Amino acid sequence: MPKWAMVIDLDKCTGCDACAVACKMENNVPIADPAEAQSGRAMFWMDMMTTTEGAFPNTVTKRVPKPCFHCDDPPCTLVCPVGATYRNPEGLVAQIYHRCIGCRYCMAACPFTAKVYNWYDPKWIDGAEVGNPDVSRRMVGVVEKCSFCSHRLMSVKETAHREDRPIMDGEYVPACAESCPAEAIVFGDIENEESRVYRLSRSYRVMRYGEDLGVKPKVYYLSRRTET
Amino acid sequence: MEIKRREFLRLFGGLSGSFLFVGCGLDDVLDIPQSMIEQARRGPGIETWQNTICGLCPAGCGTRVRLIDDIPVSVKGNPVYPINRGGMCPLGLNALHSLYHPDRLKGPVQRKGTPDHATWESISWENALSQIAERLVELRVAGKPHQVAFLGHEENGLLKQHFARFMQAYGSPNYFQFAPSQNTVTPYSLLQGHLTLPAYDFLNARLIVSFGSNFLEEGSSPVYYTKVYSHHEEQQTRYVQIESRHSLTASNADQWIPIRPGTYGALALGLSYVLIREELYDREFVRSKTFGFEDRVDSSGVRHVGFKNMVLGNYYPERVEELTGVPSPVILQLGRELGNAHPALVVGDQGAIDNTNGTFSTMAIHSLNALLGNFEREGGIFFVDDPPFSRFEPVQSDVVARDGLKQSPIGISEGDVYPFTRFSIEAFTKNVLSETPYPLSVLFIRGGNPLFESLNRSKLAEALKKIPLVVSFDSILSETSEFAHLILPEHHFMERWDAISAVDSIPFAHVGIQHPVVQPFHDTKQVGDVLIGLAQQVGGVVGKAFPFSNYEEELKFAMEGVYKSGTGAIAAGGAGSLWIQYLQQRGWQIGRYSSFDEFWDRLVGQGGWWNPIRKRKNWDVVFKTPSKKFEFFSQTLKKALDNLTNQSGGESGTAQNYERVLNRLNISARGDTVFLPHHEPIPHEPDMLFHLVTFRVLPVRDGQGAALPMMQELFGHSANRHWESWAEIHPETAAINNISDGDWVLISSVVGSLRLRAKITEGIMPSVVAIPFGLGHTSLGRYAKGHGVNPNTIMRNLYDQLNGKPALQATKVKIARAT
Amino acid sequence: MPKLRPTTRKLVLLGTIGGIILIAGYFKVFLHSDLRQPIQYNHKIHIESAGMTCVDCHESVLVSASATIPRLEICTSCHSGEPISDSPEEPKLLKFVADGNEIPWQRVYSVPDHVYFSHQRHVTDGRIECATCHGNIPDFTQPVTSTFMPVMMESCMDCHRLNGVTNDCLACHR
Structure with missing residues (x-):
């Protein structure tokens, strides 16, 4: 059974936000209107974390694209009272919207703030309604998050099964990886030693957020900067 | 409407359980054509992909549109298109929202009432076009075809040629483009004699020093340069960014060197000092291929100072430090680095050129490339050939057209300012208002939003009001088109035919084919077709200039030339460097097609054509200057100033006239230095402490993205x-003014003030305030209107006096905490 | 159960019934008995007499996610111009054909948008008979107005369990 993981090369990434938009468009993530966005309710499954450090003129701006890390030992699934979020056998941490009761325990449990909550009836402000028919639209009162574009896996699996072969490396990629102009996001099966993700995850530049928490995130970052 | 919307949502993966769906959205208007809803209801859910070229900015990225039952549902990059290779920017990925935008005009409209109290009435295409054609015929009969002007935007390649052809056949010299890149070519033409912008071989350079060029965000093709940047890991390229603000490019560079706005040229000359003093420059190239480096004595025995001694005498590191705020050790180190890394490339754009001294600064920056011998070699600079389009029959002009074309263009100033401009919005405004040299009767505006970007908004608005017939092609009513009498909305890029070629600074020849991936949603037309229609209605030689029934046919005709040339190839997979090497060995002889139709089908299917192989150019093609060399001492500039001096009237002596010309052009240098790259101080107002700089971000770019x-x-x-x-x-500035992050502040210039929130950041010089450009719309649809501020509205009305480029970084401001 | 006053008890009862009706309505437990199709289409005649198969009209059942309700075009390949039967329903069809209007068939089977269901996967790959879910359609002399197997998660999961297919949420939910 494959185990899906992502590698983001921060040395290549410029922080252009293409991944964030590719994700919003792919997954029908609602647009927050001005007041809501300003109060911190802009919804991004793939978020660009920006921090500026160091004193002028030795300023360093770090831009880190942050999807859900799909932890191998996810703290969010432990606290869900209704089983709406769970880790599936392929390592994807799923969110089943129609089971979610909106208690937001999982949001509190996630150390990476990867989950977002539908505070209002979702707004796909006029003209933005035509969305991706492969992804359902969520409703008010449920938690949602990056799914590693698991809807794409469904059709990839079907094709592979029909052609009686395993899924090839690079066949199943989420929208962010596909659209990244810097080719900084690589996605694949971390347990397949032939895959790019496997190779890159063993790079000397690799690091993961929250490794000390023991949650085993499956998003690996590559960076020359040691302290990232 | 509500029913339609609800049903569509359901059909297209809408909400399950419609009781959950109550009054959401800011408005309940939805712009899905009825036919599409029918289609979605009936359709078997068949998925297709179509390749086209993104039209939201001029960068020309190849896109793939996913359609389900012929309804576009998503957009991604075309992995085989050479410019973007599958990558996309945030704006391009959001293209569907511009297609479905609820404020798109449904068809041609006519304004009733003044621009301030306008009502817009629908009008049929026939009626609108015959109104315009009638006016065009009248003007021709009266012998005044020059009173028609066409203001384009960032079109390039075939469409530009199409507009130019229309204006030429009609008999007007007034086809201009209002675009940020419009006059950037001046310094290159002064030094190198070229009228096109150079392309840079980033891929093969070891060190890239960028003066204000925010190429990852504001450049002509951010996606291409992001792709190139992302390869620096393997290439070990070092990026140094010189800029007042810690921009996206600066934060990705290996080193950021903050610099006082308006002093980029001085720093470039300081680096030249280091290269010359330490003899790190390419002596062979400078000796044989440049003019004006050493001191010289001309034919009349007058001694002229050369670039070398001018630099050594004036731009020693201590003085440059004083001017620029860059510490002299940094200058020395960077100069040495430049001299020792081969190849090292120097680029200048945005920050460096958007100032009153932009031309001279860019000359200084580009001179570094000459010192490094960066021409016609790997990791250097070169000029890209245009794609081999078919040649069109020359326009047969009649007497009326010939006389009209002899008139002086209205968008280029008469007199002694902007001698090198291709189009100056300031000169245009003044000329229209004063009706010199003639009044303007008809103005076509296509693309862009001049009024929004203008530094002299009220005057430009006045000028627009003065023109009896203004025709816009906007698809969403904008600040500018509010002043139009007629709006003839053009197709969305997914609905039209076009060829996108010659994108600035892309280092290979390319043609991307835009083709309709979806039937037009509204009653719109392609601008090319509108002009063909008008030409035919005007008739005579004008009609004959377009022997095509529509623009698509013209496009096909042009591409036949590309097919017949047998060069290049249709974009295809596997185009990595090894693949190109393989093709090179075989003489790049792939892509033989049995017929043009086969070529065409593949071309439209794949998205475009390109030719990465470029023949080495002879030096007389690289340098088209009078001396056929790179001219540190610009003879072109000298000649132009001599002409202006002679023109400016004879009462007083030549010396006084010359002095007057220099003063009018805001040139403070005297003697030979005038014609050499040098630093010109910015005319700052005395009591303001902070420089105002603006920047453009990827999602909104020139402000048009704010509609989404x-x-x-x-x-x-x-x-x-x-x-x-x-x-x-x-933070220092904030502390002095008692401002905390998120506070409301008042930024005031002599022109006006803006109220906005502060963001305290270490990523900016203490003497600089930066405001993003793109918001602060008063029009452009429901989402753009009323959000943010437009920093251009408080800028002083200053321009680069040589080419008329707006000086976006020349204004100084005060900061105060607002209540 | 705590002792409640009769009125409260009545209220609770009413509420419960109301709730059940609402929930049942949502999950479409009450079948579409009131659903009327525009033409009293006879599957049996088409299959037995005309020798047609399901795929002839429900074109994409083998190759795509949705089976598709037939377009008018499919009817017109046989029915155009003169009637070819003495059925009173045929003139209705011919009227649609003459006007060029699509027949407003009422959709009976649909899955909510958060579920991914592919006919191709079930029929082509899984070799499941149409009748398993849709009943013995070749015997239908009336058009379909109600579901044979209720479209409920339970039905899906039971069958998956029986056939040893994954019941991972992400296999179907999106």
Whole structure:
């Protein structure tokens, strides 16, 4: 059974936000209107974390694209009272919207703030309604998050099964990886030693957020900067 | 409407359980054509992909549109198109929202009432076009075809040629383009004699020093340069960014060197000093291929100072430090680095050129490339050939057209300012208002939003009001088109035919084919077709200039030339460097097609054509100057100033005239230095402490992206200011003025003031305030209107006096905490 | 159970019934008995007499996610111009054909948008008979107005369990 993981090369990434938009468009993530966005309710499954450090003129701006890390030992699934979020056998941490009761325990449990909550009836402000028919639209009162574009896996699996072969490396990629102009996001099966993700995850530049928490995130970052 | 919307949502993966769906959205208008809803209801859910070229900015990225039952549902990059290779920018990924935008005009409209109290009435295409054609015929009969002007935007390649052809056949010299890149070519033409912008071989350079060029965000093709940047890991390229603000490019560079706005040229000359003093420059190239480096004595025995001694005498590191604020050790180190890394490339754009001294600064920056011998070699600079389009029959002009074309163009100033401009919005405004040399009767505006970007908004608005017939092709009513009498909305890029070629600074010849991936949603037309229609209605030689029934046919004809040339190839997979090497060995002889139709089908299917192989050019093609060399001492500039001096009237002596010309052009240098790259001080107002700089971000670019809600949301996401503008202020400055992060501040110039929130950041010089450009719309649809501020409205009306480029970094401001 | 006053008890009862009706309505437990199709289409005649198969009209059942309700075009390949039967329903069809209007068939089977269901996967790959879910359609002399197997998660999961197919949420939910 494959185990899906992502590698983001921060040395290549410029922080252009293409991944964030590719994700919003792919997954029908609602647009927050001005007041809501300003109060911190802009919804991004793939978020660009920006921090500026160091004193002028030795300023360093770090831009880190942050999807859900799909932890191998996810703290969010432990606290869900209704089983709406769970880790599936392929390592994807799923969110089943129609089971979610909106208690937001999982949001509190996630150390990476990867989950977002539908505070209002979702707004796909006029003209933005035509969305991706492969992804359902969520409703008010449920938690949602990056799914590693698991809807794409469904059709990839079907094709592979029909052609009686395993899924090839690079066949199943989420929208962010596909659209990244810097080719900084690589996605694949971390347990397949032939895959790019496997190779890159063993790079000397690799690091993961929250490794000390023991949650085993499956998003690996590559960076020359040691302290990232 | 509500029913339609609800049903569509359901059909297209809408909400399950419609009781959940109550009054959401800011408005309940939805712009899905009825036929599409029918289609969605009936359709078997068949998925298709179509390749086209993104038209939201001029960068020309190949896109793939996913359609389900012929309804576009998503957009991604075309992995085989050579410019972007599958990558996309946030704006391009959001293209569907511009297609479905609820404020797109449904068909041609006519204004009733004044621009301030306008009502817009629908009008049929026939009626609108015959009104215009009637006016065009009248003007021709009266022998005044020059009173028609066409203001384009960033079109290039075939469409530009199409517009030019229309104006030429009609008999008007007034086809201009209002675009940020319009006059950037001046310094290159002064030094190198070229009238096109150079392309840079980033891929093979070891060191890239960028003067204000925010190529990852504001350049002519951010996606291409992001792709190139991302390869630096393997290439070990070092990036140095010189800029007042810690921009996206600066934060990705290996080193950021903050610099006082308006002094980029001085720093470039300081680096020249280091290269010359330490003899790190390419002596062979400078000796044989440049003019004006050493001192010389001309034919009349007058001694002229050369670039070398001018630099050595004036731009020693201590003085440059004083001018620029860059410490002299940094200058020395960077100069040495430049001299020792081969190849090292120097580029200048945006920050460096958007100032009153932009031309001279860019000359100084580009001179570094000459010192390094960066021409016609790997990791250097070169000029790209145009794609081999078919040649069109020359326009047969009649007497009326010939006389009209002899008139002086209205968008280029008469007299002694802007001698090198291709189009100056300031000169245009003044000329229209004063009716010199003649009044303007008809103005076509296509693309862009001149009024929004203008530094002299009220005067430009007045000028527009003065023109009896203004025709716009906008698809959403904008600040500018509010002043139009007729709006003839053009197709969305997914609905039209076009060829995108010759994108600035892309280092290979390319043609991308835009083709209709979807039937037009509204009663719109392609601008090319509108002009063909008008030409035919005007008739005579004008009609004959377009022997095509529509623009698609013209496009096909042009591409036949590309087919017949047998060069290049249709974009295809596997185009890595090994693949190109393989093709090179075989003489690049792939892509033989049995017929043009086969070529055409593949071309449209794949998205475009390109030719990465470029023949080495002879030096007389690389340098088209009078001396056929790179001219540190610009003879072109000398000749132009001599002409202006002679023109400016004879009462007083030549010396006084010359002095007057220099003063009018704001040139403070005297003697030979005038014609050499040098630093010109900016005419700052005395009591203001801070430089105002603006920058453009990827989602909104020149302001047009603000029409899209998702781009508005993303606009200030990194600054935590969604849907609004902010002012970046250094912590020291903030502390002195008692400002905390998120406070409301008042930024005031002599022109006006803006109220916006502060963002305290270490990523800006203490003497600089930065405001993003793109928001602050008073029009452009429901999502753009009323969010943020437009920093251009408080800028002083200053321009580069040589080419008329707006000086976007020349204004100084005060900062105060607002209540 | 705590002792409640009769009125409260009545209220609770009413509420419960109301709730059940609402929930049942949502999950479409009450079948579409009131659903009327525009033409009293006879599957049996088409299959037995005309020798047609399901795929002839429900074109994409083998190759795509949705089976598709037939377009008018499919009817017109046989029915155009003169009637070819003495059925009173045929003139209705011919009227649609003459006007060029699509027949407003009422959709009976649909899955909510958060579920991914592919006919191709079930029929082509899984070799499941149409009748398993849709009943013995070749015997239908009336058009379909109600579901044979209720479209409920339970039905899906039971069958998956029986056939040893994954019941991972992400296999179907999106």
